[in-house]
Amino acid sequence: MRERNAAARFGVVVYDDVEPIDIGGTIGVLSMARRVLPGLDAVTVAERCGPVRLSGGLTILADVDFASLPPCDQLIVCGGPGWRRETTNAPMVDFLRRQPPTGLAAVCTGGLILAAAGVLDGRLATTRRHAVGSEAAAPLDLLTALAPTARPRPAAVVDAGVVTGGGVSLAIDVTLYLIGRLYGDEACEEIARVIEYDRAFAVNKTALGHLRAADDAAVSN
Numbered sequence: 001m002r003e004r005n006a007a008a009r010f011g012v013v014v015y016d017d018v019e020p021i022d023i024g025g026t027i028g029v030l031s032m033a034r035r036v037l038p039g040l041d042a043v044t045v046a047e048r049c050g051p052v053r054l055s056g057g058l059t060i061l062a063d064v065d066f067a068s069l070p071p072c073d074q075l076i077v078c079g080g081p082g083w084r085r086e087t088t089n090a091p092m093v094d095f096l097r098r099q100p101p102t103g104l105a106a107v108c109t110g111g112l113i114l115a116a117a118g119v120l121d122g123r124l125a126t127t128r129r130h131a132v133g134s135e136a137a138a139p140l141d142l143l144t145a146l147a148p149t150a151r152p153r154p155a156a157v158v159d160a161g162v163v164t165g166g167g168v169s170l171a172i173d174v175t176l177y178l179i180g181r182l183y184g185d186e187a188c189e190e191i192a193r194v195i196e197y198d199r200a201f202a203v204n205k206t207a208l209g210h211l212r213a214a215d216d217a218a219v220s221n
Contacts, residue, residue: 001184007039008182011072013110014046014062015092017055017082022107025171026076033179033191040179045069047091055080066095074178075099079108079128079167083139087116087146105163105178107171109139114162115146122149123160124213128167139167156208166208172197173204 002008012026030042046052046062053059064070077096086092096104096117106114111127114120120143128139143152157177158164165174176197180188192198 002182004037004183004187005039006183007041008037008073009041009043009070010178011043011045011069011075013075013077013092013096014044014052014054014060015078015080015082015086015089016053017080017085018052018078019080019108019168020054020056020058021168022078022080022110022171023054023060025107025169026078026175029172029175029179029191029195032195035194036187036191037179037183043070043072045075047089047095055082066091073103073182075104076175076178077104077106077110077113078171079106079110079112083109083112086113093117102161105165105174107165107174108167111164112139112142112146114164115143115150118147119162120147120150120164122151123162124151124153124158124211125160125162125164126153126155126158126166126211127164129154130167153211154208155211156204157210158212159210160213170204170208173201176201177210 010030034040043063045064049062049065051059052062093116101119108128131138140152143150156166156170156173176188176192192201
């Protein structure tokens with residue numbers, strides 16, 4: 001585990017029609033985490049740097065594009081209604097395929113973009129569990145259409161080397177988990193307290209689970 005003053009960089013992958021709550025659950029958590037981990041850095045990355053229009057109309061500015069992304073310890077792909085377009089967007093899919101799998105994560109329907117990139121093949125994975133509005137199927141039920149050998153599981157967080165997370169507000173849980181993977185459980189738990197999410201984090205872990213591939217194998221055997 002890294003010391004608390006050690007450097008680490010997260011890249012948060014965005015695109016048009018990302019759900020704004022995924023920005024809060026990733027960039028927002030990382031921003032607060034700097035109060036505990038001063039060496040932590042975060043950048044937003046998109047196919048093109050500059051304006052990215054989120055679902056609902058909010059516009060943010062992507063710091064860098066795929067070609068100019070500095071080295072990152074962890075990339076997190078956000079979710080939102082734009083996920084369907086991104087699963088067939090060659091620059092996005094190719095960018096993700098070039099990354100080391102153990103440095104990739106996704107929140108909510110960002111997991112379906114990872115599935116389209118082939119990085120969830122043969123792995124446990126999760127995403128949003130429920131259909132919303134006019135959706136004909138829950139995103140979790142769509143995972144194997146994009147990654148036929150993936151093994152979907154309902155969970156708050158699944159760590160199969162590639163980390164995927166459940167839907168919507170569980171972006172917070174995934175980001176906290178990833179911080180803990182780099183800096184240890186104590187740092188993760190302190191940041192959860194700082195953002196007044198410690199009770200919710202504990203409840204979600206108990207109710208939905210933080211599932212690791214080794215744990216699933218032990219249960220299966």
